[in-house]
Amino acid sequence: MTEQVFLILALAAGFYMAWNIGANDVANAFGTSVGSGAITFRQALVFAAIFEFAGAFLVGSHVSDTIKGNIVSPTIFADQPLVYATGMLAALLAAGIWLNLATYLGQPVSTTHSIIGAVIGFGLMAEGLDSVQWHKMGRIAASWFVSPLTGALMAFLIYYTIRKVVLRSDHPARRATIVLPVGFAATCFVMFFSGVVDLLPRLLPNLKGSALHATAVAAGLVTALTGGWVAWWYGRTATMAGTLEEQYHLVEQRFGRLQIITACYMAFAHGANDVANAIGPVAGVLEALKGNIAAKTAVPTWVLFFGGLGIVIGLATYGYKVMAAVGSKITEVTPTRGFSAEFATATTVLVASLIGLPISTTFVLVGAVMGVGFARGFGAIDLGVVKRIFLSWVVTIPCSALLSALLYVVLRSLLA
Amino acid sequence: MQSINQLFGESPFTHMVDHVRKIHQCVKLIRPIAASIMAGETDKLRLLQDDMSRTEYEADLLKDEIRKNLPRRFFLPVNRDDILSFVRQLDRMADDAEDFAVVSTFRKLDIPADLQPDFMALVDKVVQVSEMLLDVAEDLARLQKESFEGPEAEQVLAKIQQVCHMEWESDKLSRRCARHYYSATGLEAVTIILLEKLCKALTGIADHAENVGKNLRLMIIRR
Numbered sequence: 236m237t238e239q240v241f242l243i244l245a246l247a248a249g250f251y252m253a254w255n256i257g258a259n260d261v262a263n264a265f266g267t268s269v270g271s272g273a274i275t276f277r278q279a280l281v282f283a284a285i286f287e288f289a290g291a292f293l294v295g296s297h298v299s300d301t302i303k304g305n306i307v308s309p310t311i312f313a314d315q316p317l318v319y320a321t322g323m324l325a326a327l328l329a330a331g332i333w334l335n336l337a338t339y340l341g342q343p344v345s346t347t348h349s350i351i352g353a354v355i356g357f358g359l360m361a362e363g364l365d366s367v368q369w370h371k372m373g374r375i376a377a378s379w380f381v382s383p384l385t386g387a388l389m390a391f392l393i394y395y396t397i398r399k400v401v402l403r404s405d406h407p408a409r410r411a412t413i414v415l416p417v418g419f420a421a422t423c424f425v426m427f428f429s430g431v432v433d434l435l436p437r438l439l440p441n442l443k444g445s446a447l448h449a450t451a452v453a454a455g456l457v458t459a460l461t462g463g464w465v466a467w468w469y470g471r472t473a474t475m476a477g478t479l480e481e482q483y484h485l486v487e488q489r490f491g492r493l494q495i496i497t498a499c500y501m502a503f504a505h506g507a508n509d510v511a512n513a514i515g516p517v518a519g520v521l522e523a524l525k526g527n528i529a530a531k532t533a534v535p536t537w538v539l540f541f542g543g544l545g546i547v548i549g550l551a552t553y554g555y556k557v558m559a560a561v562g563s564k565i566t567e568v569t570p571t572r573g574f575s576a577e578f579a580t581a582t583t584v585l586v587a588s589l590i591g592l593p594i595s596t597t598f599v600l601v602g603a604v605m606g607v608g609f610a611r612g613f614g615a616i617d618l619g620v621v622k623r624i625f626l627s628w629v630v631t632i633p634c635s636a637l638l639s640a641l642l643y644v645v646l647r648s649l650l651a
Numbered sequence: 652m653q654s655i656n657q658l659f660g661e662s663p664f665t666h667m668v669d670h671v672r673k674i675h676q677c678v679k680l681i682r683p684i685a686a687s688i689m690a691g692e693t694d695k696l697r698l699l700q701d702d703m704s705r706t707e708y709e710a711d712l713l714k715d716e717i718r719k720n721l722p723r724r725f726f727l728p729v730n731r732d733d734i735l736s737f738v739r740q741l742d743r744m745a746d747d748a749e750d751f752a753v754v755s756t757f758r759k760l761d762i763p764a765d766l767q768p769d770f771m772a773l774v775d776k777v778v779q780v781s782e783m784l785l786d787v788a789e790d791l792a793r794l795q796k797e798s799f800e801g802p803e804a805e806q807v808l809a810k811i812q813q814v815c816h817m818e819w820e821s822d823k824l825s826r827r828c829a830r831h832y833y834s835a836t837g838l839e840a841v842t843i844i845l846l847e848k849l850c851k852a853l854t855g856i857a858d859h860a861e862n863v864g865k866n867l868r869l870m871i872i873r874r
Contacts, residue, residue, distance in 0.1 A: 266656060398800045398801075403802075479803055560656075565656050569796065601658060604655070611798045612728070614663065614664055614727070615659070615661060615663060615726070616660065
C-alpha cells in the first residue's frame with residue numbers, strides 16, 4: 236500500500252517537474268530561432284516537441300543516473316530504502332515549489348540548480364554531511380562554471396570565424412556555400428553520435444566500449460557527410476551575384492535555414508540534460524521501492540518516455556505562451572549570430588549530458604550570447620541581467636535545500 | 652525562466668542615427684538663413700532662427716535619450732566613451748549652427764556683391780560635410796548589424812576620409828572669405844565683426860563634423 240502511494244506521488248511530482256521544464260525552459264532554447272524569424276512559431280512548437288522528447292528519451296539516462304546516484308550516496312540508504320524514497324520525493328516537491336515561487340516572483344531560476352539543491356538538502360537532513368558525495372558534487376559545481384565559459388568561447392570562435400571567412404570576404408554568398416554545409420555536418424555529427432551511443436546498447440546489449448564508440452562515430456560521420464553533401468548540393472545553385480548588401484541578406488537567409496536544424500539540436504540537448512531533473516528522482520524512488528537501491532541500475536525506458544512526455548505536455552499547455560513572449564522580443568539575433576550561440580550551447584549541453592553532468596541550458600546560452608557579444612555581435616548586452624541570473628543561482632541552492640529538508644521531515648512523519 | 656530576451660538591451664546605434672539626422676536638419680537650415688542674409692530679409696531671419704532653435708532643442712532631447720540609454724552595465728561592441736564623445740561633438744555642431752542663426756538676427760548686414768559667392772560657397776561646403784556625415788552614420792547603423800566587418804567597413808572608412816577632406820576644403824574657403832572681408836574697403840567694422848562670427852560658426856560646424864567622423868572611425872576600427 237505505502238509503495239503504491241509512493242509511486243503515485245513520485246510520478247505526480249516528477250510529471251509536475253517535467254511539465255515545468257516544458258512550460259518555462261524550452262522557450263529559451265527556441266527563443267533565439269523564433270526571434271530571428273528563422274522559424275515560425277508553429278514550426279518551433281512541433282520541432283521543440285519532437286526533439287525535446289527525442290533528447291530526453293535517447294540521452295536522458297546519464298544525467299538521471301547522476302541525480303539519483305551521485306549526489307547523495309544511495310549506499311548509505313541500502314538498508315532503509317523508504318527513507319531514500321521519501322527524500323527523493325521531498326526533493327522533487329521542494330524543487331517544484333521553489334520553481335513556482337521563483338517564477339511567480341519573476342526570478343530566473345534554473346530547474347537544474349533547484350533539484351540539485353533539493354537533493355542535497357534531503358541528504359543533509361537525513362544522514363548529515365557524510366551522505367553527500369562532495370567530490371562528485373564538486374565536479375558538478377565546477378561544471379556550472381566551466382559550461383557557460385565553454386559556451387562563450389565556442390560561440391565566440393564560431394561567430395568570429397563566420398565574420399572573418401564569410402562576411403569579410405568580397406563574395407560572402409560564395410563563401411557561405413562552403414561554410415553552411417560544414418556547420419550542418421557538425422550539427423548532424425554531434426546529434427547522431429550522442430543519440431546512437433545511447434540507443435545502441437539498448438538495442439544490442441553486447442555492444443560495449445570501443446566497439447560501441449566506433450559504431451557511434453561511424454554513424455555520426457555517415458550522417459554528417461551525407462547531410463553536409465545534401466546541404467552543399469542544395470545550395471550550390473544559389474545566386475552568388477548582387478551587391479554586398481544583397482549578398483549579406485542572402486547569407487543571413489541561408490543561415491536562417493540552418494538555424495532550423497540548430498534549434499532542433501538545442502531542443503535535443505536540452506531534453507537530454509533537463510529531463511533528468513524530473514525523472515532522476517523518480518527513478519531513484521522506483522529503485523528504492525524495488526529494494527535494489529545500491530545497485531546502479533539503468534533508468535527504465537518507460538520512465539524516460541514519461542519524462543519526455545511531461546516536457547511535451549508542458550510545452551503544449553503553457554510553454555507556447557512563454558515561447559511567443561521570449562521570441563517576439565529577440566530581434567537582435569540575426570541567423571548568423573543565432574546559429575553561433577545555439578550551436579555552441581547545444582554542443583556544450585549535449586557533451587555535458589553524455590558525461591552525466593547536470594548543467595543549466597540557460598546559463599550556457601547566456602554565456603554563448605556573451606561570446607557572440609565579444610565578437611562585436613550585439614548592439615548592447617545588459618550585464619545587469621547576467622548578474623541577476625548568477626545571483627538567483629547562488630540563492631537557489633540553499634533555498635531549495637532548506638525547503639527539501641523541511642518537506643522531508645514533514646513527509647517522514649506523515650508516511651511513518 | 653524567461654530571461655534570454657531581457658539580456659538584450661536597447662541598442663544605441665539606431666538612436667545615434669536619429670541624432671545625426673536631426674543635427675543635419677539644423678545644419679541644412681543655414682542655407683536659407685544665408686540666402687535671407689544676402690536678401691536682407693530681417694523678418695524671415697527671425698522665423699528661421701525660431702526654427703533653428705526648435706530643431707536644436709529636439710536634437711538635445713535625442714542626445715539625452717542616447718545618454719540615458721547607455722548605462723554602464725551595458726556591454727557594447729564599441730567603446731562607450733567613443734559614443735559619448737560622438738554625441739558631444741554632434742551637439743557642438745548644432746550649437747554652432749544655432750550661433751549662425753542667432754548672429755544673423757543681430758543686425759541687417761550689407762554684404763558686398765563680390766563677397767557673396769565666396770560666402771555662399773562656404774555655406775554650401777559646410778552643408779555638404781554634414782550631408783556626408785549623415786551618410787556615414789547611416790552606414791554605421793547597418794555596419795553594426797554586420798559586426799563592423801567586411802568590404803563595407805572599408806567603404807565607410809573611405810567616406811569618413813572624404814568628410815575630413817571636405818572639412819579641409821571648407822577651411823580653405825573660410826580663409827578666402829576672411830581675406831576678402833578684411834581687405835575690402837568701405838566695409839563697416841561692425842559688419843566685419845559679424846561676418847567673422849558667421850564664418851567662425853560655419854567652420855566650427857565643419858570642424859566638429861570632422862571630429863564626429865574620426866570618432867566613427869575609432870568605433871569601426873577597434874572597440
